[in-house]
Structures are given as structure tokens and as C-alpha cells.
Amino acid sequence: MTAIIDGIALARRVSQETADTVSALAVRLGQAPGLAVVLVGNDPASEVYVGRKIRECRKVGLRSIEHRLPASTREAELLSLIADLNVDPGVHGILVQLPLPPHIDAGLVLDAIAPGKDVDGFHPVNVGRLSTGTGGLVPCTPLGIMMLLDTVISDYRGLDAVVIGKSNIVGKPVAMLLLEREATVTVTHIETRGLSEIVRKADIVVAAAGSPGLVKGFWVKEGAVIIDVGITRVTRPDGTSALKGDVAFDEVQHARAVTPVPGGVGPMTIACLLSNTAKAAALSLEGPGGRIASSAG
Numbered sequence: 001m002t003a004i005i006d007g008i009a010l011a012r013r014v015s016q017e018t019a020d021t022v023s024a025l026a027v028r029l030g031q032a033p034g035l036a037v038v039l040v041g042n043d044p045a046s047e048v049y050v051g052r053k054i055r056e057c058r059k060v061g062l063r064s065i066e067h068r069l070p071a072s073t074r075e076a077e078l079l080s081l082i083a084d085l086n087v088d089p090g091v092h093g094i095l096v097q098l099p100l101p102p103h104i105d106a107g108l109v110l111d112a113i114a115p116g117k118d119v120d121g122f123h124p125v126n127v128g129r130l131s132t133g134t135g136g137l138v139p140c141t142p143l144g145i146m147m148l149l150d151t152v153i154s155d156y157r158g159l160d161a162v163v164i165g166k167s168n169i170v171g172k173p174v175a176m177l178l179l180e181r182e183a184t185v186t187v188t189h190i191e192t193r194g195l196s197e198i199v200r201k202a203d204i205v206v207a208a209a210g211s212p213g214l215v216k217g218f219w220v221k222e223g224a225v226i227i228d229v230g231i232t233r234v235t236r237p238d239g240t241s242a243l244k245g246d247v248a249f250d251e252v253q254h255a256r257a258v259t260p261v262p263g264g265v266g267p268m269t270i271a272c273l274l275s276n277t278a279k280a281a282a283l284s285l286e287g288p289g290g291r292i293a294s295s296a297g
């Protein structure tokens with residue numbers, strides 16, 4: 001019988017722990033830790049995610065500072081806002097919702113965030129820390145994936161893991177985290193030859209290709225643990241729509257455990273954003289000698 005790994009329940013537990021940390025930090029900081037949430041433009045999905053992030057901040061006692069900017073915002077204006085937030089002592093975390101409008105260089109913007117406030121973990125300093133196993137802020141979705149895996153796996157040593165997808169946000173960082181646990185990791189992508197044979201050998205499958213139903217039942221080894229990161233809105237033949245993951249969920253009854261879509265990885269992304277904000281606030285108390293540099297560059 002395949003276990004369904006419940007991301008909603010785990011996210012609730014993680015957020016409860018964050019709420020406890022936040023109330024202790026508020027005493028030490030003299031105010032609740034603050035997360036600046038920057039949304040440029042009006043992408044409907046981003047509006048939903050940002051709304052949810054702000055609501056969840058409130059629930060755990062974090063202050064959220066919203067910056068909603070029009071789609072016409074110039075790159076220089078956005079960089080100037082980031083520079084202000086970097087030096088604002090009331091801001092402990094900065095989140096710039098992606099995607100940004102096409103005229104703005106997202107890489108430039110993410111690199112401008114002070115690494116110590118980079119609660120998304122996308123800054124090269126944090127990427128470097130992750131790849132060298134020296135701390136830093138870890139991207140939220142990969143962090144959430146590891147917590148989901150930890151509910152069913154206690155020892156990763158020697159396990160074969162396959163990651164499908166090579167994005168900077170999910171594929172590459174989750175591969176680093178699995179390597180850190182001493183799994184044997186193969187990073188693949190949509191162009192990988194013989195993908196089904198590679199997946200068939202894996203004890204752990206992290207599917208983050210953004211290709212609905214890509215991973216078929218016969219690709220999956222008996223007893224494998226599957227994390228489905230894909231969330232694609234598809235239209236059914238009757239015209240209604242539904243969210244579909246990268247894994248053909250109904251075909252993997254022989255897996256040991258699988259995350260559902262929705263209700264798996266997605267809720268953990270937001271829970272880990274809150275816990276990263278608490279972590280950034282705690283690091284700020286260590287002063288400039290803390291492990292993550294407080295300035296960008």
C-alpha cells in the first residue's frame with residue numbers, strides 16, 4: 001500500500017515550530033521579525049502565492065512588509081528598493097516573487113539581495129554555502145522536499161536518487177541536499193537519454209520537470225519514494241481545470257510513498273519560507289560576524 005506523504009499536515013507542524021521560534025525572537029529583537037514581500041506586476045498565480053505568504057506570515061507572528069509594484073517598474077527602481085530593504089534593520093528577510101516581468105533581469109535582482117536576508121536562498125553566496133555544506137539559507141522548495149522525505153527515510157546512505165529537472169530553484173539545490181545525506185544522486189532533465197531506465201533504478205525520485213504525467217508507473221521501481229514537484233494547471237476534456245503533477249499518480253501504487261499534487265510539496269515551500277525568515281532573523285542577532293554576509297555583491 002503506497003503511503004501518501006501529507007504536505008499540508010507537515011507544513012502545519014513546521015509552521016507551529018516557526019511560531020514558537022518567532023515569539024522568542026520577538027523578545028530578543030524588540031519586535032517581530034519582518035519579511036519584505038516584493039511583487040512586480042500582476043501575474044495571477046504570483047498574486048495568489050504572495051497573498052498566501054502574507055497570510056501565513058501573520059499566522060506565525062511574522063511582520064510582512066508588502067511592496068506591490070506595477071509591471072512597468074524599471075529594473076533600476078527595483079534595485080533601489082532592494083538596496084533600501086538591505087539596510088532596513090526592521091527587515092530580516094527579502095522575498096522577490098518570481099517570475100519578474102521580462103524587461104527585468106531576475107538574476108541581477110536576486111544577486112542584489114543581501115545574502116543574510118535572502119530567505120529564498122537564491123543568492124550566489126547561499127548557493128555556494130549549500131554546495132560546500134557550510135550553512136547559509138537553503139531554497140524553500142528543496143528544504144521542504146527533504147523534510148517530506150525525512151518522514152519516510154531515516155538513512156539516505158547509498159540510496160540511489162534521481163532528480164528530474166535542473167533548475168536553480170529546485171533541481172540543483174535538492175541534488176546538493178541529497179548528496180549531503182550521502183545518497184548517490186543522478187541529475188537528469190527532459191533531454192536526458194534513457195530517462196525511464198535511469199528512473200527505474202532509483203530508490204528516490206524527485207520529479208521537477210514541469211511536464212504533467214511525465215513519470216509513468218512502469219518507470220518507477222517497486223518500493224521507491226516519489227516526490228512530485230510539478231504543478232501544472234491542465235484543462236480536462238469537459239472544460240474544467242485541475243492541477244497535475246509530473247508523476248502519473250494513479251499508476252504508482254507499487255511505490256513506497258508519494259506526495260500528492262496539490263497538497264504535497266507546495267505547502268512546504270511556504271512553511272519553509274517562514275522558517276527561513278526566522279532563521280535569517282536569528283542570524284542577524286549574531287551581528288556582522290555571523291556566517292552569512294549581510295551585504296550584497
Ligand SMILES: Nc1nc2c(c(=O)[nH]1)N[C@@H](CN(C=O)c1ccc(C(=O)N[C@@H](CCC(=O)O)C(=O)O)cc1)CN2
Pocket residue numbers: 049095096097098099120140141231243261262263264265266267268269270
Ligand atoms: N521568490 C520565489 N518565487 C517563486 C517560488 C519561490 O519559492 N520563491 N516558487 C514558485 C511559486 N510558489 C511560491 O512562491 C509556490 C507555488 C505553489 C505553492 C502551493 O502551495 N501549491 C499548492 C497548489 C496551489 C493551488 O491550489 O493553486 C500545492 O502544491 O498544494 C506554493 C508556493 C514560483 N515562484
